[in-house]
Amino acid sequence: MSKYGKINWRRRRxxxxxxxxxxxxxxxxxxxxLKLFVTTTGKILPRRITGVNARNQRRLRRAILRARQIALLPYTTHKS
Known part of the structure; x- marks a missing residue:
């Protein structure tokens, strides 16, 4: 028996x-x-993490890129 217990291989949808x-x-x-779907370093979160379907992921990506273009969202965050 593993110290971590039983692993449930079935993921919820x-x-x-x-x-x-x-x-x-x-x-x-x-x-x-849009900030909910971007990491602290500025990367767009993938579908497998957020659960967004393919059509909305494309719309989300387009919206994030447009918001970055007009400076509503940063491209990256500088942590120094």
Missing amino acids: KIDPFDQNPSWRLDYKNPEL
Whole structure:
């Protein structure tokens, strides 16, 4: 018996947060929402972590890139 116990190999199906919350609008003008899907270093989180479906992941990527272009979101964070 492992000291970590039994591992559940079945993962629960992730639900798209944009389908679950209809009030969340994917828009580049909403940086507070877009920050939820970006790491502290500025990388866009992948679908397998966030649970966003493919269509919304493409829309999310486009919105993040547009928000970066007009300086609503930073490209990177400088930690010195």
